[in-house]
Each structure stands twice: as structure tokens, then as C-alpha cells.
Amino acid sequence: MKPALLVIDILNDFVKGPLKTREAEVIINPAKTTINTFRKKGYPVFYINDSHYKEDFEIELWGPHAMKNSRGAKVYEELEPYDSDYIIEKHTYSGFFETPLDYLLRTLRIDTVFLIGLDADICVRHTAADAFFRGYKVYVVRDAVASRIDKNWEEYFSKAYNAKIINSFELEEYL
Numbered sequence: 703m704k705p706a707l708l709v710i711d712i713l714n715d716f717v718k719g720p721l722k723t724r725e726a727e728v729i730i731n732p733a734k735t736t737i738n739t740f741r742k743k744g745y746p747v748f749y750i751n752d753s754h755y756k757e758d759f760e761i762e763l764w765g766p767h768a769m770k771n772s773r774g775a776k777v778y779e780e781l782e783p784y785d786s787d788y789i790i791e792k793h794t795y796s797g798f799f800e801t802p803l804d805y806l807l808r809t810l811r812i813d814t815v816f817l818i819g820l821d822a823d824i825c826v827r828h829t830a831a832d833a834f835f836r837g838y839k840v841y842v843v844r845d846a847v848a849s850r851i852d853k854n855w856e857e858y859f860s861k862a863y864n865a866k867i868i869n870s871f872e873l874e875e876y877l
């Protein structure tokens with residue numbers, strides 16, 4: 703297995719700003735543990751961040767959030783990326799949609815993606831779907847994601863994407 707970690711939308715606007723949820727802050731510590739474990743093992747860490755133009759079509763649905771170059775679009779400060787991490791800017795839910803993510807993963811010969819971030823049932827879910835379509839094995843770290851609408855997301859992920867759902871404290875067993 704050649705894994706990469708995808709850290710999805712752990713941005714100020716999703717943790718403390720207009721799109722925050724009650725559960726979002728709870729994921730910060732498990733996310734930190736997960737990111738540190740990947741760094742320690744020398745596996746690549748990708749930050750996949752909303753960075754919206756006002757023209758992006760989903761702004762009509764959600765209102766302005768994570769606008770390009772704004773404070774709200776910055777990674778939540780406790781989880782700040784290292785210079786060695788990859789930063790991918792996206793314009794809607796999936797980290798694969800019109801971004802260089804698949805190109806970079808293939809260049810690095812990655813075959814497995816571990817997903818953490820916000821929201822489990824929106825941006826994490828659509829990134830998981832696109833990863834599945836492209837032949838990547840998908841893992842989700844349960845305590846490092848929070849959902850917004852679909853509290854039953856785990857069953858959907860495992861049945862539709864053959865995803866494996868694990869906890870941050872057992873991550874090392876899988877790497």
C-alpha cells in the first residue's frame with residue numbers, strides 16, 4: 703500500500719465561521735494526530751481547500767464561504783500545513799473536480815487515500831466518490847470527520863465506495 707492523507711476543508715469558515723457545525727471543533731485533535739502520524743511515516747499530506755471565486759456556482763446555495771485569499775479560507779491555525787505538504791485549491795465539493803489532485807497522486811504512485819475533514823457527508827463524500835471512481839482504496843478516519851446532513855454516512859461510504867472506516871487511535875495498524 704502507498705498511502706496519502708487528504709485533509710479536506712479544515713478551514714476557519716468551517717470550524718468557526720459561517721459554515722461551522724457543533725461537531726467541527728471536536729475533530730481538531732484527532733485530525734492533528736492523524737496528520738502527525740502521516741508526517742512521521744514520511745507519507746504525503748495533501749490539504750484540499752475550498753478557495754472560492756464569487757462566481758463559483760455553489761456560492762448561490764451556501765452563501766459566501768472560504769473566499770479565495772480571505773481569512774475564512776485559511777487552514778485552521780492549529781493544523782497549519784508544512785512547506786513540504788501539497789496544497790490543492792478547489793471550487794466545489796470534490797477535491798478531484800478540475801484540480802491537479804489525481805495527477806499528483808498518480809505521479810507519486812499513491813494507491814490508497816485516507817480522508818479527514820469537513821464535512822463527512824459533503825466534501826469528504828464527493829472526494830471519496832471520485833477517489834473510488836479512479837481506483838483508489840478509500841479509508842476514512844471516523845473521529846477526524848464531522849457530518850452536516852447525513853448522520854448515517856458511514857454505512858453509505860462502506861457500501862457505495864467500499865471504504866474502510868477507522869479511528870485515529872488505530873491508524874498505525876493500517877499504515
Ligand SMILES: [Zn+2]
Nearest residue numbers: 752760768794
Ligand atoms: Zn465551498
